[in-house]
Amino acid sequence: MSTLIIHHDDCLRHDPGPRHPEQVRRLAAVMGGLKSLRGLEYLPAPLAGREQLDRVHDTRYQAWLDEMEPVEGRVPLNEADTLVNAGSVAASARGAGGLCFAIEQLLAGNAPNAFVATRPPGHHSGTDFSMGFCLYNNVAVGARHAQSSDGIERVAVLDFDVHHGNGTQQIFENDPSVLFISSHQMPLYPGSGHPEETGVGNILNLPLAPGSDSASFRASWSRKALPALAAFAPDLVLISAGFDGHQRDPLGQLQLLDADFEWITREIMAVADDCADGRVASILEGGYDLEGLATATRAHVAALQAAT
Ligand SMILES: [Zn+2]
Structure with missing residues (x-):
């Protein structure tokens, strides 16, 4: 069986502007990076349903997003750099819907694991707020969708984006059935993600100092995150795969290499093999240097594919 790649051209319609780091060309970079990997299966992302x-x-938040989307031009939401244009809400709904579809494929036994190549990202969005380029929180929608399926009770969401996944944390901080682990640079936007933020014992934040390299990243995951993941023993693992911790990235100061993204993927797969029948669905979050994004995504997906 092959690793699934879920994508959709609607994700090219969301365009926050020519000088915006979350640019349309990110997706071409991702898909270009995957081209050299053989045996992947590509399927279109459906729209997330109501x-x-x-x-x-919140339904009011969803209605507000729909109302804010203009027919022409672009409109800032609650932050100057979180913008919508005609097609943005559908692009985001492809991400959330794509991850739900990917999870259905894994649970049906049609694929061992999947990567959802969509934009905009989602992990800064909460129940009723947009933030940090994000509209719908794709990974959270995926986790809840999985939990509505037979046999899936405990879901782990692992986030190695350079920014703290504050929206995901807000959504799950009172829910012991979801484990959320985030490693991120601190200090950095959005400013949350301190180790003291532990939810109901289901949140693990691993801040990394600016300039942190492979050694500190791997030590954090090896000593804390991976043991916590194994102890939680989820039925399904979801990854908020942000590649803006790459040393080339302009938005963060971590010094991660492609090999680190391959390493963390392999380590996650090893735990998922033990407790979740290897079921891992990953979705693109950040990553703003086009070359670094392409090579890091390829390394990540190659590691998913190697596990099949
Ligand atoms: Zn990020």
Whole structure:
């Protein structure tokens, strides 16, 4: 069986502007990076349905997003650099829907693991707020969708984006059935993600100092995150795969290499093999240097594919 790649051209319609780091060309970079990997299966991402979005997002927030989307031009939401244009909400709904679809494929036994190559990212969005380029929180919608399926009770969400996944944390901080682990640079936007933020014992934040390299990243995951993941023993693992911790990235100061993204993916797969039948679905979050994004994504997906 092959690793699934879920994508959709609607994700090219979301365009926050020519000088915005979350640019349309990111997706071409990702898909270009995957081209050299053989044996991947590509499928289109469906739109998330109302029932899927309602499990995470307030209906008033969803209606507000729809109302804010202009026919022409672009409009800032609650932050100057989180913008929508015609097609943005559908692009985001492809991410959330794509992850739900990927999870359905894994649970049906049609694929061992999957990577959802969509944009905009999602992990800064909460139940009723947009933030940090994010509209719907894709990974949270995926986690709730999985939990509505037979046999999936405990879900782990692992986030190695350079920024703290504050929206995901807000959504799950009172829910012991979801483990959320985030490693991120601190200090950095959005400013949250301190180790003292532990939810109901289900949140693990691993801040990394600016300039941190492979050694500190791997030590953090090896000593704390991976043992916590194994102890939680989830039925399914979801990854918020941000590649802006790459040393080339302009938005963060971590010094991660492609090999680190391959390493963390392999380590996660090893734990998932033990407790979750290897079921791992990953979705793109950040990553703003086009070359670094392409090579790091390829390293990540190659490690998923190697586990099949
Ligand atoms: Zn990020």
